Structure formats: structure tokens, C-alpha cells
Amino acid sequence: MISESEVYLVRGSALEKIVDRVAEEVEARVYIDGVEVLRISTAPSMLRELGVGCALVKGFDISEAQVIVERGNVMLFYATPGASRECKCSDDVAVSAEKIFEMFSVAERRAELFKQTGCFHFAALFTVDGELVELVEDVSRLGALLKLIGRAYSEGVDFRKTVLVMSSRAAQEMIKTATSVCIPIVAFRGAPTGKAVEVARSCNATLIAHIRGDRYSIYSGFHRVLPRVKT
Known part of the structure; x- marks a missing residue:
């Protein structure tokens, strides 16, 4: 997923030729029973998980599906349309305010590809007790999330x-994708869009963003963050 490239580094007025590490990407396409449902620039790894995650988010039952990966194409056969993936998140989970900081710190430490290139987003899944379940890095934030969902489902x-x-900003596409599989609490390093906040509130999801140092903002689902926040 990483290659080397000769570059010229400028420091002040000095010019130096060095070897830098850069991320690789491919254009991947996901097909479900012959119909293209996704085209995305992504890292060349975990394409099977990308296809599985995409099918789940789009509401397909893939329990009997066959997945084939060939030349950047991910093909799923025998996937059947399931029930709507819109999900009202349950209120029976909560997380301590301090755990959010700990989770983000763990994810940052484990994000090796970002450290090497500065070009990768990470998506990490934790238990509410702070145990890391899965972490995926990708040049595409959506790709990272879909691959994470595909692997976790498997x-x-x-x-x-x-x-x-997640290390990215909170766009509505990220919220829709996460809540389609009923993830109740989502936290982002960057800022949310107005549409992202609307989607989170409509799904009863907890949206946390602007994670910086010892602070962050909760835009919806305040009741899941302990100690409870006065509104």
C-alpha cells in the first residue's frame, strides 16, 4: 500500500533530493449481481471487505453471498435485498467521557500508515469499555469505514x-454509513457538517466531533456520554 518516490525537499533556500514514502491507490468497483453499486479510489488492500461493507450498508443480505475479487473489481453474487438499513440507535449503551479521549489516542498510536505517509484516514471500532475491536486505514475515509464494517461483520x-x-471530518455520508449498521456512537477528529448533525439526530445517534486535546463537542445523543451532560 506504500511505494517510494524521489522528491525534492525545500528547507529555506536549500534544495535536497530525498526518497519519500507515498500511498498507493486503485479505482475499485463493487458489483452486486452484475450491477455496479460503488466506484471508489481506495488502497489496494481489503477489497473483499470493501465489497461486504458496501453490500451491508446498501441493505443486502449477504449471508449466502459469494464474493470474488478480480483486478480491482469486487463482485458479489447471490446477495438478496434485505430490510431497510435505516436504524434508530438503541439507548441501552453509554460511554464515559474520558473513554473517548483514550479511544482516539489508541487509534492514533495504531495508525502506522498515516505516520509513514500522512495520507491515510483511520476508522476504528471499540467496545464501550474502550477495547479496540478493529482498525482500518485507507486513502479514502469512506473506504476505511466500509472496509472496517466488512471486516467486523465477517x-x-x-x-x-x-x-x-475516525480521523476525518464528519460528513453526512459517514453518519449514514455508520448508522445503517446501527453503530450508536460516532466520534470524529474534524468538524461535522450541518447535514451530518441532522442525520445523527434523526437516527438517535451520538455524534462527537472536534476532538482536540482535552475537549470535544457533542452534537447529538448527549445521554450516552457519562457523566450526563446538562442540556
């Missing part, structure tokens, strides 16, 4: 009892 993770932590 390992039997119960999304309804997890916390999603």
Missing part, C-alpha cells in the same frame, strides 16, 4: 454495542 461483531472513531 468476525461477528455486534455493531449496536460499539463506538466508531
Whole structure:
């Protein structure tokens, strides 16, 4: 997922030729029973998980599906349309305010590809007690999230009892994707869009953003963050 490239580094007025590490990406396409449902620039790894995650988010039952990866194309056969993936998140989970900081710190330490290139987003899934379940890095923030969902599904993770932590900003697409599998608490390093806040509130999801140092903002689902916040 990483290659080397000769570059010229400028420091003040000095010019130096060095070797830098850069991220690789491919254009991947996901097909479900012959119909293209996703085209995305992504890291060349975990394409099977990308296809599985995409199918789940789009509401397909893939318990009997066959997945084939060939030349950047991910093809799923025998996937059947399931029930709507819109999910009202349950209120029976909560996380301590301090755990959010700990989760983000753990994810940052484990994000090796970002450290090497500065070009990768991470998506990490934790239990509400702060145990890391899965972490995926990708040049695409959506790719990272779909691959994370695909891998976690394959390992039997119960999304309804997890916390999603991402290094990106919180766009509505990220919130829709996470809540489609009923992840109740989502936390982002960057800022949310207005549409992201609307989607989170409509799904009863807890949206945390602007994670910086010892502070962050809660835009919806305040009741899941302990100690409880006065509104």
C-alpha cells in the first residue's frame, strides 16, 4: 500500500533530493449481481471487505453471498435485498467521557500508515469499555469505514454495542454509513457538517466531533456520554 518516490525537499533556500514514502491507490468497483453499486479510489488492500461493507450498508443480505475479487473489481453474487438499513440507535449503551479521549489516542498510536505517509484516514471500532475491536486505514475515509464494517461483520461483531472513531471530518455520508449498521456512537477528529448533525439526530445517534486535546463537542445523543451532560 506504500511505494517510494524521489522528491525534492525545500528547507529555506536549500534544495535536497530525498526518497519519500507515498500511498498507493486503485479505482475499485463493487458489483452486486452484475450491477455496479460503488466506484471508489481506495488502497489496494481489503477489497473483499470493501465489497461486504458496501453490500451491508446498501441493505443486502449477504449471508449466502459469494464474493470474488478480480483486478480491482469486487463482485458479489447471490446477495438478496434485505430490510431497510435505516436504524434508530438503541439507548441501552453509554460511554464515559474520558473513554473517548483514550479511544482516539489508541487509534492514533495504531495508525502506522498515516505516520509513514500522512495520507491515510483511520476508522476504528471499540467496545464501550474502550477495547479496540478493529482498525482500518485507507486513502479514502469512506473506504476505511466500509472496509472496517466488512471486516467486523465477517468476525461477528455486534455493531449496536460499539463506538466508531475516525480521523476525518464528519460528513453526512459517514453518519449514514455508520448508522445503517446501527453503530450508536460516532466520534470524529474534524468538524461535522450541518447535514451530518441532522442525520445523527434523526437516527438517535451520538455524534462527537472536534476532538482536540482535552475537549470535544457533542452534537447529538448527549445521554450516552457519562457523566450526563446538562442540556
